[in-house]
Amino acid sequence: MASRYPNVVVTGFERDAPDPKGRVARDPKLIVEVLSESRAAVDRGEKLDEHGFIGTLQEHALIDSRRRWCEAYRRENAALRSTLPIWGGRVELQSISA
16 A cells, blocks of 8 residues: 555654654544545545544544535544535634634
8 A cells, every 4th residue: 555645634642752754643633635636536535534544533624725615524433424514614623622
């Protein structure tokens, strides 16, 4: 499997030593993908499925800046569940809300 690099990753407390080259995000709690025409299907499909297996992940957001659209997936029990898509409004990311 190829390496995956999300656009934004917010991590929680790192239990292990950080990766010296900065390539591994440990204990991610939020992943944000900014969709592009060429990669939207992969980001909404297989990458989202793969990210669902990350136990520390609380939220996954997909943003399409061309359409001013966002959809968040939040952890409910063991699975990521989709929220209603937001069109041109404010997005609250609960995993990092103060």
